Amino acid sequence: MLKQLRPALVMIVVFTVLTGLAYPLAMTGIAGILFPKQAAGSLVTENGKVVGSQLIGQNFASDHYFHGRPSATTGADPADPSKSVPQPYNAANSGGSNLGPSNSALIERVKGDMERLKAENPGQPVPIDLVTTSGSGLDPDISPNAAYFQVPRVAKARGMLENDLHDLVAKNVQQPAFGVIGEPRVNVLALNRALDALGKN
Amino acid sequence: MTLAGWLQILIFCGIIILLVKPLGGYMTRVYQGERTFLSFLFGPFERLLYRLAGTSEKEEQHWVGYAAALLAFNLVGMLVLYALQRFQASLPFNPAGMSAVDPALAFNTASSFVTNTNWQNYGGESTMSYLVQMAGLTVQNFVSAATGMALAIALVRGFARHSARSVGNFWVDLTRSTLYVLLPLCVVLTLFYVFRGVPQTLGAYVEATTLEGARQTIAVGPVASQLAIKILGTNGGGFFNANSAHPFENPDALTNLVQMVSIFAIGVALTNVFGRMVGNQRQGWAILAAMGVLFIAGVIVAYWAEASGNPLLHQLGLAGGNMEGKEVRFGIPLSALFAVVTTAASCGAVNAMHDSFTALGGMIPMINMQLGEIIVGGVGAGLYGIFVFVIVAIFVAGLMVGRTPEYLGKKIEAKEVKMAMLAMLCLPLAMLGFTAISVVLPSAVSSIANPGPHGFSEILYAFTSATANNGSAFGGLSGNTPWFNLTIGIAMLMGRFLVIVPALAIAGSLAAKKTVPASAGTFPTDGGLFVGLLVGVILIVGGLTFLPALALGPIVEHFALVAGQTF
Numbered sequence: 001m002l003k004q005l006r007p008a009l010v011m012i013v014v015f016t017v018l019t020g021l022a023y024p025l026a027m028t029g030i031a032g033i034l035f036p037k038q039a040a041g042s043l044v045t046e047n048g049k050v051v052g053s054q055l056i057g058q059n060f061a062s063d064h065y066f067h068g069r070p071s072a073t074t075g076a077d078p079a080d081p082s083k084s085v086p087q088p089y090n091a092a093n094s095g096g097s098n099l100g101p102s103n104s105a106l107i108e109r110v111k112g113d114m115e116r117l118k119a120e121n122p123g124q125p126v127p128i129d130l131v132t133t134s135g136s137g138l139d140p141d142i143s144p145n146a147a148y149f150q151v152p153r154v155a156k157a158r159g160m161l162e163n164d165l166h167d168l169v170a171k172n173v174q175q176p177a178f179g180v181i182g183e184p185r186v187n188v189l190a191l192n193r194a195l196d197a198l199g200k201n
Numbered sequence: 202m203t204l205a206g207w208l209q210i211l212i213f214c215g216i217i218i219l220l221v222k223p224l225g226g227y228m229t230r231v232y233q234g235e236r237t238f239l240s241f242l243f244g245p246f247e248r249l250l251y252r253l254a255g256t257s258e259k260e261e262q263h264w265v266g267y268a269a270a271l272l273a274f275n276l277v278g279m280l281v282l283y284a285l286q287r288f289q290a291s292l293p294f295n296p297a298g299m300s301a302v303d304p305a306l307a308f309n310t311a312s313s314f315v316t317n318t319n320w321q322n323y324g325g326e327s328t329m330s331y332l333v334q335m336a337g338l339t340v341q342n343f344v345s346a347a348t349g350m351a352l353a354i355a356l357v358r359g360f361a362r363h364s365a366r367s368v369g370n371f372w373v374d375l376t377r378s379t380l381y382v383l384l385p386l387c388v389v390l391t392l393f394y395v396f397r398g399v400p401q402t403l404g405a406y407v408e409a410t411t412l413e414g415a416r417q418t419i420a421v422g423p424v425a426s427q428l429a430i431k432i433l434g435t436n437g438g439g440f441f442n443a444n445s446a447h448p449f450e451n452p453d454a455l456t457n458l459v460q461m462v463s464i465f466a467i468g469v470a471l472t473n474v475f476g477r478m479v480g481n482q483r484q485g486w487a488i489l490a491a492m493g494v495l496f497i498a499g500v501i502v503a504y505w506a507e508a509s510g511n512p513l514l515h516q517l518g519l520a521g522g523n524m525e526g527k528e529v530r531f532g533i534p535l536s537a538l539f540a541v542v543t544t545a546a547s548c549g550a551v552n553a554m555h556d557s558f559t560a561l562g563g564m565i566p567m568i569n570m571q572l573g574e575i576i577v578g579g580v581g582a583g584l585y586g587i588f589v590f591v592i593v594a595i596f597v598a599g600l601m602v603g604r605t606p607e608y609l610g611k612k613i614e615a616k617e618v619k620m621a622m623l624a625m626l627c628l629p630l631a632m633l634g635f636t637a638i639s640v641v642l643p644s645a646v647s648s649i650a651n652p653g654p655h656g657f658s659e660i661l662y663a664f665t666s667a668t669a670n671n672g673s674a675f676g677g678l679s680g681n682t683p684w685f686n687l688t689i690g691i692a693m694l695m696g697r698f699l700v701i702v703p704a705l706a707i708a709g710s711l712a713a714k715k716t717v718p719a720s721a722g723t724f725p726t727d728g729g730l731f732v733g734l735l736v737g738v739i740l741i742v743g744g745l746t747f748l749p750a751l752a753l754g755p756i757v758e759h760f761a762l763v764a765g766q767t768f
Contacts, residue, residue: 024339059413061413101559101560102651
């Protein structure tokens with residue numbers, strides 16, 4: 001075993017330098033030149049200020065905006081940093097609810113959310129992605145159905161025509177790659193920015 | 202289940218089958234020391250490295266020497282990784298100001314990354330500095346994968362050689378796996394991932410002001426370079442806590458497809474390397490076919506279970522499959538497929554939270570791991586894992602006809618069967634033994650997040666995943682406690698090294714044997730009968746060992762769900 005110590009040390013040092021420093025640093029350099037926007041996190045800026053990332057969901061609670069999915073992320077309690085409290089769309093601590101399918105806490109949570117949504121748009125079936133948390137807690141997307149479902153509420157809050165909003169959603173639906181890989185989806189941040197732009201015109 | 206869903210599964214399988222021969226051919230050339238298109242770049246570097254290490258590509262090792270080299274390298278790697286975590290606060294590349302990692306957690310993480318498991322009792326973005334992520338975790342992602350590949354090649358040499366004393370040189374196999382296979386593929390993959398939106402920066406976390414005026418801190422980092430090797434090396438440890446469910450670690454369905462393909466790529470190619478090195482590619486295809494049968498069966502059940510959804514939610518008036526813990530951009534089919542791929546292949550990256558899968562949907566990943574990670578398996582580990590079953594299957598076939606069993610012209614005798622049984626038995630010992638102790642320890646039970654049978658599943662999943670060196674989790678379990686850090690750490694080391702050493706012993710013993718020419722009485726091991734026998738043996742061994750435990754967890758939970766019972 002002792003005879004193997006020299007090659008073991010040499011190999012770990014060389015591979016640490018090669019794969020642990022040279023490789024990520026070279027990749028950082030090359031990626032920064034070839035794809036600077038993506039490498040920095042696909043940030044979205046308005047008037048020079050960062051308003052988010054196009055890939056990361058953010059919390060929308062006001063009636064004036066389309067809402068994303070419920071998020072189970074947590075963060076440090078501002079009053080007592082040793083405790084963690086629910087903090088939806090905390091992009092520095094991703095994660096899901098990890099509630100099992102037979103857990104009554106899951107069923108109660110979904111029931112509560114459904115009642116709220118049913119009151120908002122009676123008569124329409126509630127899309128399942130609007131009452132389930134995502135794996136990352138940062139899902140930037142909702143299904144097209146989930147966006148259409150919210151049109152009446154947003155139209156009322158903004159005093160806009162439902163038809164106009166319907167068209168806006170339709171324009172923001174991203175289809176699967178090559179028509180088959182992935183699911184149709186709507187990026188909530190992009191949709192809401194388009195909504196704000198529409199309001200200004 | 203939808204037509205589009207099945208079509209995506211079909212596309213994935215098609216790409217995998219197309220990859221087997223070209224990648225297998227290339228890797229065979231690499232391991233046999235032939236010139237490749239990268240030799241001009243890495244050849245001189247390689248020779249310099251061997252000289253520094255005091256070895257040479259002509260030097261061959263007996264299996265004991267090979268094992269000693271492997272163990273020495275892993276021990277040194279583990280110590281370095283432990284030290285990096287303990288001292289990260291005073292080391293560079295730490296813009297988020299992370300403090301030293303607690304000793305038990307550092308032990309667990311070091312075991313985890315050295316054994317190619319990547320079980321994570323921590324959230325990456327809230328615990329580890331950029332330096333630890335790069336110079337610690339990423340390095341082990343490379344070399345633990347290369348270790349597995351080296352070992353698989355040593356075992357293949359055992360089959361291919363006859364009357365030989367040696368099985369190769371560990372340092373050479375390790376170096377070639379890294380330089381000619383892992384690194385170049387990772388460079389290409391990293392650039393693809395960044396192109397699709399995965400961050401690659403050393404900058405600090407971004408402060409954003411959302412449209413509603415709230416503050417959002419967005420964690421970024423050198424993600425893409427770690428992602429590429431995490432997936433290709435079937436490591437699975439995420440840069441972020443949410444792993445490949447995080448939009449930065451898997452931005453869209455295309456990156457998802459590429460990730461699933463890279464998880465399987467090296468594992469399936471190694472079956473072809475095996476076929477080429479023993480001089481009959483059909484032998485490799487037979488092994489792959491057995492893996493394929495088990496894989497497809499798993500995909501069908503998992504996709505069906507997730508698409509059927511949660512009966513308790515349907516009772517509330519919701520329609521559709523189980524979306525809790527899944528991302529909209531992947532939907533049901535790509536989440537179910539990813540779960541099967543990542544657990545079949547000992548990767549452990551997840552693009553959806555397995556803890557929130559339906560009872561049966563979550564059982565498939567567990568079964569994949571309990572069968573011993575032999576359905577493609579971890580890079581290298583899958584191949585030497587399935588050879589353990591091949592030896593037992595051949596032995597069973599020999600018993601049935603009353604003939605000394607042979608495989609590829611090598612007589613399979615008492616020593617090989619004993620070593621195969623040793624490797625096979627250490628897995629249930631760690632998986633079921635630690636689970637049994639944990640479920641009666643109050644301090645361990647208090648880590649459970651979900652009540653009822655699902656809580657039992659969380660603990661069973663943890664030790665299954667650790668021992669199988671997978672690393673995925675039923676994430677609700679709070680694993681960062683002294684008990685779990687220690688026992689999960691031990692389970693990972695057992696699952697890795699108590700399989701590796703017997704596998705090397707088999708390699709050494711086989712290499713020394715003479716080849717018996719095939720005769721009319723030889724059992725052909727490149728046809729459907731052999732594939733059926735192998736699949737049968739794998740399922741019987743797995744079923745007898747794990748069905749009772751599964752009945753207490755996912756199976757009873759499934760019946761509770763159907764009966765409308767919550768916990």
